[in-house]
Amino acid sequence: MWYTKNTVIVFKGVSKKYPPNVYALKDATLHIKPGEFVSIVGQSGVGKTTMAKLITAEQSPTKGKIIIGGWDISRIKNRAKPILRRQIGVIYQDFKLLPRKTVYENIAFALQVSGFPRSKIVKIVPQVVKIVGLEEKEERFPKQLSGGEKQRVAIARALAHRPKVLVADEPTGNLDTVNTNEIVDLLLKINGFGTTVVLVTHNREVVNGLKKRVVTLEEGEVVSDQAHGKYMI
């Protein structure tokens, strides 16, 4: 059996074709276990971000199956997407923070959309703010924060509803070395809590420093999958 209960993310022969005839992913198969830290690496345009978008149902596969936490999302309906996204934390290179909401409100928003009561929100938000080290900046708006701080807010927001999976799509792409290291440390800390982390990156130093599982993509195909890998290309 290609799928077992001991997997949190499964890609089974997944292809994604863009018109007219460009394949972003070709017959990709991948199993990720709960609590793993997996780096998806490769050069620009090899399908890394497509893979992240398929996990969050921003896109749907042309062929194949995607199972997240036992749920086949290959043909997920629009009305079910919010339910999936409330179970996955996602962070992006461009942070994607709500510009007219404060740090506190950005994090709280992820809980409010899930219908969390206020009493829980006022407990959870300060906890995650503390994890990312932004205790003094809860009332600031995104434009009043540095790039590294914005990414910490995005991480806090992704963590707020305690997802089993955290997808980080080029989270250090806009950051300097110091902030990059801090964000990677934070991801490792989150992984230490038991959260599965999928890191999509083309940053060689980051990947090589992690010494975790590395999946390498080339022209949309999985060309290597190493338990304690390095950036090969």
Add this chain to the structure above:
Amino acid sequence: MLISFIRIIKFAFQNFWRNIWLSIATLSIIVLTLISISSLIFVTVLTNEAINSVKQLVDLNVSFKPEVTLEEVQEIEVSLRELEQVSTTVFISKTEALKEFEAFHKDEELIQESLKELDENPLGHALVVKAKNLEDYPFVLTFFQEEGREDKIQEFNKNFEKHEVILEKMALVTKRVRELALAISIVFVLIAVLIVFNTIRIAIYTHSEEISIMKLVGASNAFVRGPFIFESFWYAFIATAITLALLYPLVNVVNPYINQFFSSNFDLVTYYTQNIVWIGLYEFVGMLLLNLVATSVALGKYLDV
């Protein structure tokens, strides 16, 4: 459900306040549109009032021959009132007619002396007839031309053709004025709809990035849509209130000029204060529907994330 509803309202107010300049710009456009539509309402009312004033001046004065009895005239009046084209009839007895005649010619000695020479009242009874519409007068005139009635009328045939021509021309002019007002109204409303529609679309376009972020963190379509829908309601409500408040002094300023124009008792301020609730309600509901449609259409393409 209740928690989500309260949050949606809170986010709507937060959006409104934190985008205050965009909110003010959107509100200003809606207020200007509503003021323009209100002006159109006033112009339509004034046009109708002008037409009614002219209509009030038009009637048919039918003088009967002196030998026609009171009963005969009353019988004609009863038949006349049964016609759906007739609005009112006023009976003037031969005594009243004589008094009016004497009063009208009080400075003309020859006429006064001639009247004294006569033993009997030379005038007959009369009927003053007002039709419902100007176009109805020719029909009313034909009523008097029917056999058995025409020979009882003293001064009818003399002015018939002249009346008919004037009435036909007046009916044509008022019809054209109404058609023109309707055409201008349609064009005006279309322009207003396009302006408001695009203003709302631009306002939502500025939130397009936020909408996709909301969707990516797990917000349902209803949760994203909610604040915008409530903002539409809020825009329509505030804009209507501001418009009604601004119109009051404006109406007071133009009212003296309108009073000068109309010799009748029509007063625009009185009309406005008497109809403010209806004007406000129609404008609020119209603007709300327009805002809701514009919001729903504009949001649609950004929700597909």
